[in-house]
Amino acid sequence: MSETDMNATSTGRDDSYEFSIIPIEVPKINTKYRKIITSIPSEDSVQIINQLRQSEPDSMGLELPVVWDKAEDFQVYDAAGNCWIDFSSGTFVVNAGHRHPKICDAITETVKNNYLHNYYFPSKIRAKLVQKLCDMTPKNLDKVFLLTTGAEATECSIKLARIFGRKTNPQKIGIISFIGAMHGKTLGALMVGGKTKEKHWIVNHDPDMHHLPFPDISSDEKTFYDDLKNLEKQGVDLSTIAAFMVESYQGWGALFYPKEYVQALRKWADEHNAIVIFDEIQSGFGRTGKLFAFEHYEVDADLVCCGKGISSGLPLSAVLGRKHLIDVDPSLNSTHGGNPVCCAATLASLEILESENLISESARKGNIIENSLEKLKNRFPNRIQISGKGMVYAIHVKKLSQPGLDVQLVDKIIEKSMQKGVLLIRTGTGTIKIGPPLTIPDDALVDGLSVIEESISELI
Numbered sequence: 001m002s003e004t005d006m007n008a009t010s011t012g013r014d015d016s017y018e019f020s021i022i023p024i025e026v027p028k029i030n031t032k033y034r035k036i037i038t039s040i041p042s043e044d045s046v047q048i049i050n051q052l053r054q055s056e057p058d059s060m061g062l063e064l065p066v067v068w069d070k071a072e073d074f075q076v077y078d079a080a081g082n083c084w085i086d087f088s089s090g091t092f093v094v095n096a097g098h099r100h101p102k103i104c105d106a107i108t109e110t111v112k113n114n115y116l117h118n119y120y121f122p123s124k125i126r127a128k129l130v131q132k133l134c135d136m137t138p139k140n141l142d143k144v145f146l147l148t149t150g151a152e153a154t155e156c157s158i159k160l161a162r163i164f165g166r167k168t169n170p171q172k173i174g175i176i177s178f179i180g181a182m183h184g185k186t187l188g189a190l191m192v193g194g195k196t197k198e199k200h201w202i203v204n205h206d207p208d209m210h211h212l213p214f215p216d217i218s219s220d221e222k223t224f225y226d227d228l229k230n231l232e233k234q235g236v237d238l239s240t241i242a243a244f245m246v247e248s249y250q251g252w253g254a255l256f257y258p259k260e261y262v263q264a265l266r267k268w269a270d271e272h273n274a275i276v277i278f279d280e281i282q283s284g285f286g287r288t289g290k291l292f293a294f295e296h297y298e299v300d301a302d303l304v305c306c307g308k309g310i311s312s313g314l315p316l317s318a319v320l321g322r323k324h325l326i327d328v329d330p331s332l333n334s335t336h337g338g339n340p341v342c343c344a345a346t347l348a349s350l351e352i353l354e355s356e357n358l359i360s361e362s363a364r365k366g367n368i369i370e371n372s373l374e375k376l377k378n379r380f381p382n383r384i385q386i387s388g389k390g391m392v393y394a395i396h397v398k399k400l401s402q403p404g405l406d407v408q409l410v411d412k413i414i415e416k417s418m419q420k421g422v423l424l425i426r427t428g429t430g431t432i433k434i435g436p437p438l439t440i441p442d443d444a445l446v447d448g449l450s451v452i453e454e455s456i457s458e459l460i
C-alpha cells in the first residue's frame with residue numbers, strides 16, 4: 001500500500017454512492033448455496049427500508065438493502081425466499097456461524113431456567129466464562145473485566161493505562177495510536193482512533209493522544225524509532241507515554257504491521273514503563289488463523305480489548321489483562337457487563353471454537369482465500385492489491401488513472417455481488433472486506449469468491 005493510497009482512505013468514509021432501493025430485475029440464481037428469485041431489493045424489503053429511513057439517522061441508509069429474515073451458519077435469507085452466502089459474519093461477529101445450535105441452546109436454557117439479568121450480583125455462568133477466558137488466553141492475561149460493546153472495552157483500557165501510568169508520574173497519560181485506526185465511536189475511543197474526518201466535531205482534542213503513521217510493508221525497527229523521534233520533534237515528551245493502543249490489524253484494509261516494527265514497539269514500551277494494549281475487537285477469536293492476531297507478531301500484550309467475535313452474536317465485550325493493570329481501578333463495573341444470557345452465549349461460542357477447531361480451520365481456509373485473490377490480483381495487476389490473513393482479507397481497488405482507491409467502484413462491486421447472492425462488508429474506503437464465518441464449508445467459500453471475481457470483472 002503506497003502512502004497516497006493510505007492517505008486517501010484512512011481518514012473516514014466517502015459516501016458518495018448510494019445503494020439503490022428501487023427493485024431491479026436481476027438474473028435469477030439457484031445454486032447450492034445462493035438463491036436470488038425476486039428483483040433486488042425485493043418489494044417488501046423496500047417497504048421496511050423506507051420505514052427505517054423515516055425514523056432512523058440517515059447514516060443507517062449506508063446498509064446494504066437486504067432485510068434479513070433468518071440467518072443460519074454462513075447463510076442469510078430474506079422473507080421473499082432469497083438466500084445469500086454471508087461473507088460479512090455480521091461485521092466480524094459470528095465467528096462460530098449464525099445461530100449455532102449450541103449457542104442457541106445455551107441462550108434458551110439460561111432464559112428458561114435462570115434469569116435475563118442479575119446486575120449487581122455474582123452468577124455461576126459469569127464465573128465459568130471468566131475462568132474459560134483466563135484459561136484459553138495467554139498466561140500473562142490473568143484477569144478479565146466484562147463489558148458490552150467494543151468501544152467500552154477500548155475506553156476502559158485507556159482509563160486503566162492512564163491510572164497505572166500516573167502511579168509513577170502524574171503526567172504519564174500519553175497514549176500512542178495509529179493514523180487510520182478504528183477503536184470505536186465514543187468520545188475517548190474516537191480520539192484515540194486515527195480517523196481524522198470523523199473527529200471534526202470534537203474541537204477540544206486530548207493533547208495526550210498521539211498518532212503515528214501506519215507502518216507500510218517496508219517498515220522495521222528503525223521506522224518505529226524514527227516515528228517516535230518525529231513525535232518528540234513535535235514537542236511530545238516521551239516519558240509521559242503510558243501506553244500504545246494497537247489495532248492488531250488495521251480494520252478498513254486488513255493491513256498487518258511488519259513484525260519487526262511491533263517487536264520494536266514492545267521493546268521500547270518495556271524499557272520505558274509503558275504498556276501495550278492490543279485492540280482485538282475485530283481480529284480476535286480465530287479470525288486471523290490464531291486466537292489473537294497479535295500472536296502473529298510474537299509479542300506479549302498487557303491489555304487486550306475483545307468484542308464482536310467473542311460471543312458469535314450477543315453483545316459482550318471484555319478487557320483481558322495482567323492482574324496489576326485490571327485491579328488498578330477500584331470503580332470497574334457496568335450495568336450490562338456480564339449479562340448472564342450474553343455470558344452463556346459467549347461460553348458456548350468459545351467451546352465451539354475449540355471443539356470444531358475453528359482457529360486452525362481459519363488458517364487453512366485463509367489459504368483458499370489467498371490463492372483465489374492472488375489469481376484475481378494477477379488478472380488485474382494495475383487495479384487490485386490484497387491484504388489479510390486467515391478469514392479476513394481486503395481487496396483494495398485502485399482508481400484507473402489517478403492515485404487512491406476507487407470507493408464508488410467498490411460500492412458497485414458490493415452491490416453487484418449482493419445481486420448475485422453474496423454479502424460483503426462495505427468499508428466506504430475503497431476496499432472490499434471479506435470475513436465469512438469460520439465455519440463456512442470450502443465449496444461455499446470458493447463459490448462466494450468466484451462471485452466476487454465475476455462482479456469485479458463485469459465492473460472494473
Ligand code: PLP
Binds near residue numbers: 150154251283308
Ligand atoms: N475496535 C475495533 C478494531 C473495531 O473494529 C470496532 C468496531 O468495528 C470497535 C473497536 C468498536 O466496537 P463497537 O462497535 O462494538 O463499539
